[in-house]
Amino acid sequence: MQVSVFMTSPKPKVSVMKPESHRSPCPVACTLDLIGDKWTLLVVRDLALGKSHFSEFQKSPEGIATNILSNRLARLLEHGIVEKYPSETIPSREAYRLTKKGKTLKPILKSIFNWGLKYIEGTKPFDEMEQTS
Amino acid sequence: MQVSVFMTSPKPKVSVMKPESHRSPCPVACTLDLIGDKWTLLVVRDLALGKSHFSEFQKSPEGIATNILSNRLARLLEHGIVEKYPSETIPSREAYRLTKKGKTLKPILKSIFNWGLKYIEGTKPFDEMEQTS
DNA sequence: CAGGTAACTTGCATTATGCAAGCGACTGAA
């Protein structure tokens, strides 16, 4: 008999942000391929503010979905922007932090922060972003 | 008889980047709501480089789709980042350029440009972005 | 060992993107 159901493709579930190839050699385009979406820089922001656990990122006011958060952390890990380390407060639990390379994203974050503060009404610096350099 | 096909919803075609409300009062989040996607800042880059016609943006190496380009230009117009003006080279044709507010995005563009150039291999400053301040 | 929490994964509906074709206004050559 051999039913076709056995032939169905494995399908790696959802892809979510796969493409690793560059659209062009432009530094702006390439950087946007990495951080050009609504969530990545917010995760970096939270990391810059000292957050380190999955649940802390979830608690941010924007309300990131857990699958997206998981995906972004994995991508940032791949690209050497963040690294895992054993949490000192809660042993046997891992945490995330910016790598040296990751910290170099702060000027981008800062310029975006400043622009928003100046040109979008209703925004406010509710956090200590300024001091975390 | 009265067939149900007459009852089908009007459906305003495609939405594409609608949400105008802020996810949070964070300046970073709000700015990303505006420019946090793969295309908007590339259009701004092209504008900063002096491009002004629809077809010029299309010709950029990243190959933006016309519907996306159209949508992004409209959004940037709405937000006062770009403005239309009658093209002086080709009369009876309109062109786009950055407004004063739009030009204030350059520091963001610059920080992204610099980061990409330094941390993403294979990128190169193929254009005169540096001089357009 | 029951219940709780942290950190994810999965499914599935909804939105955004990519791609190609179409369309109206204008232009320039025949």
Added chain:
DNA sequence: TTCAGTCGCTTGCATAATGCAAGTTACCTG
């Protein structure tokens, strides 16, 4: 004065990314 190009978009439709909610697994904690 047609008539074949652009130019600047719009439309349709397939595919990919996101949002939302409900698991799942490992590790506590009482």
